[in-house]
Amino acid sequence: MKTPLLDVDIPSIYKNSQGVPVQLPKRLARATPDMTTAMAGIAADLSALTGRLVLSDLFRTYDMQMQAHLDYVNKKKRAFSPPPGGSFHEGGRAMDLSLPALKMSLDDFWVLAKKHNVVPIISQPNSSLDEAWHFECRGSHQVVIDYYRNRAGSNFKSPYAAGAASAILAIGVRVDQFGSAQKEAQLQAALIRCGHEIGNLDGAIGVLTRAALTSLGLAGATLDDALAHVEDIAQKTFRGEYKVVDQSILALTEQLEIKSPGHVVLDA
Template identity: 55%
Template sequence: MPAILVKPLVMSIYKVNGAPVPMPERMARATPDLKKGLYGVRESLKPFGGRLVLSDLFRSYDMQLQAHLDFTSGKKSAFSPAPGGSMHESGRAFDVDLSAIAVSLDAFWELARPWGIVPIIATPNPKTSECWHFERRGSHQLVHDYYSAGKASNFAKPAAAMAASAIISVGLQHDKFKGTESQAYVQSALIRLGHDIGNMDGEIGPRCRTALQELGLSGATLAGQIHALDALLQQRFPEEFFDGAADEISPFH
């Protein structure tokens, strides 16, 4: 089955009747490993008097489309890709209110790193666009690395392939794989498990079949292959599938 999305309790920049509130329901979705990371970073900021306050977390397909249209129309200046190109759509990205963290941006990077949370800009310059954007890439970093190494070429950028892998891994829509989502899911799993299968394109070709044969899955149905690959992924990346982060800590603290 696809990896799950869970509801993290984290503060947002939004207010109701003038009072700050946690992330709205429609945005409060994250992978289990990102949820754990958010809670870890929040606790790491407390000794410095900082707070973890988010302006964005999960985006649905329609929310990502609107963000993209706002960018292309000039309504917002920060780049926002078309649906299918953002880690926000997989519950693996968030935007942080830097005015609340009470530490420098480079210090925040250091606090976030042990939790697997990384920036997308090269240097911690608070004047750089997207300095507020962070990701918990998990096993999908392997897809990024796979494309960066030139092992596949059907995405314009490795980051786009990584986002596609992350999105389909939680069972959500990606326009590139209409009608072949399950096959693309198999390909994403094989890449993350270390197999060289060519492009992640939703078409099970000879190299995919060879990889499946090596795993003893060549005779299985597509559903059976997915079930077996899920078991392997859960063994290798358990933090992506199981929610172990307790919610007792109030986001207001």
């Protein structure tokens, strides 16, 4: 099973033609179950402290990410945006938020966000820095980042880029660098997330990938069968990434409403 995206209804920085604030546009308002749960928890905590979670960006399609990248290249925006395949926005795992709406220092928000497994992309809580507004719920894709930090793989420009690619593959979206080997790359990323060392995440099924599959009893399995099996393991291991595991999250805050599509199970 691929990681699903949920539709969310959440305040945005945008206004309509009458100057009235509106919710985040639907094309942007999608997130993984664990990111959605994290946003609901953060929104509730902020509300209790008179702040609000107000977003400018959440999910980006391939085309949206390309436009953001081109805007950066053409100096229409200052903050760096990678080309498609390199952003957690594309995996439904990154949000850009309004810092003034938080009604707290960035230092304090970092502490609050960490409680919900949400992390910043910058290294210091300095609101004057580009991307001070950007936060991510990386989930098991942090495992891929750490895998590359430990030099178990070496074919990405940075460990972060490997983690972002893994997050995008997990929702079934194409990552260009893998060409026609998208399923192979999905399989490898899932294996890494589940603790297997397979060398580079590159879409090439080599000795180490085959050894990992053999250890799972999948020697000789078709690509589709192997992928389905390993994705099932990932789903069982990282349950909160595939479904909202606590239905009470729906009542956490009036600021964030989770709308579950039919293929996502909400259970207590």
